[in-house]
């Protein structure tokens with residue numbers, strides 16, 4: 001009881017200082033915007049924020065561990081004189097660490113995870129379903145949700161949630177899993193669902209509204225001497241992928257969206273070249289198209305992959321920073337420490353991942369109404385082609401060539417057209433949601 005009270009006090013009492021940090025992190029957020037556009041970072045803002053970030057992020061490891069590290073470091077920083085509080089948060093953190101994570105299979109489009117026996121949902125998916133605006137501060141690992149007059153603040157590693165300025169206590173803490181913020185069932189049912197009721201109006205009709213993206217990279221998997229999966233009748237993945245990529249290309253262009261194809265003919269293109277083409281294009285989105293295969297011929301369906309965090313995302317960020325890519329070798333970067341560079345990269349990856357997950361869900365949701373196939377859902381993976389791409393990106397497995405029924409369908413131009421149209425509508429929904437969130441943030 002005592003520690004609960006003390007913890008509520010912690011959130012409220014550090015308000016002033018957190019405001020100060022918030023202001024400084026906004027500078028960093030602005031810097032990321034600059035980086036994405038390839039422009040320079042204003043040197044003063046980088047200077048101000050670098051010191052604050054270093055304290056917090058250099059301790060971060062990955063996933064749950066990074067959430068724990070950041071919570072421990074944040075609380076230790078602000079409550080150096082309060083031993084009881086420190087002990088309380090360290091205990092919570094240890095409990096999370098010991099409990100471990102496991103994925104629970106689900107028939108729904110929203111994945112659920114079991115962490116320490118508690119069911120968790122990805123917050124970004126819940127927000128996208130209910131049209132809730134979400135802003136995520138990667139440094140404080142705090143999410144700010146809003147819709148109409150309702151406001152919700154929650155932080156990874158914390159079991160306290162600010163609901164319209166009232167503190168509420170959860171039995172299980174907010175967590176980070178596969179690089180994205182996840183919330184326990186209690187939060188979803190008792191707070192989120194109550195505050196942000198399901199809309200009475202049905203989903204937006206597909207095909208309406210502009211696609212709010214400038215450029216999309218379309219990557220047809222395999223090619224040339226690499227056929228990819230081969231169906232029983234001899235249908236080759238490389239040809240199916242290319243045809244859908246071309247159809248999607250035509251559709252996007254007719255909507256006024258610029259496109260870049262990593263290959264437009266039956267040619268072998270190494271993965272590293274595909275990644276380079278994407279990164280040099282300055283595109284907003286990367287779509288890789290593949291067809292699946294499974295030993296069991298009965299397996300069928302459509303699924304979308306985003307880049308899951310590696311064993312250590314910090315390591316990956318540090319690696320990228322050391323091998324500083326071309327367009328980021330600007331004045332600020334050349335003078336900055338490897339730590340700062342790796343932190344900025346870490347933040348770029350985190351932001352891209354949240355958007356990639358968002359896009360993955362849009363694709364599955366739309367495809368569910370477009371095609372008569374199993375929707376296997378959204379999955380995190382470590383595909384080489386997605387790992388190196390510095391923009392939101394997904395890999396779509398459009399169906400199984402090993403499944404006789406899907407192979408028969410995939411042979412037809414009509415079904416491939418349907419798939420291309422479904423992907424287009426998924427991109428449209430994602431771009432409109434993204435534009436809404438960005439407009440609200442301004």
Ligand SMILES: [Zn+2]
Nearest residue numbers: 221228290291
């Ligand atoms: Zn493939």
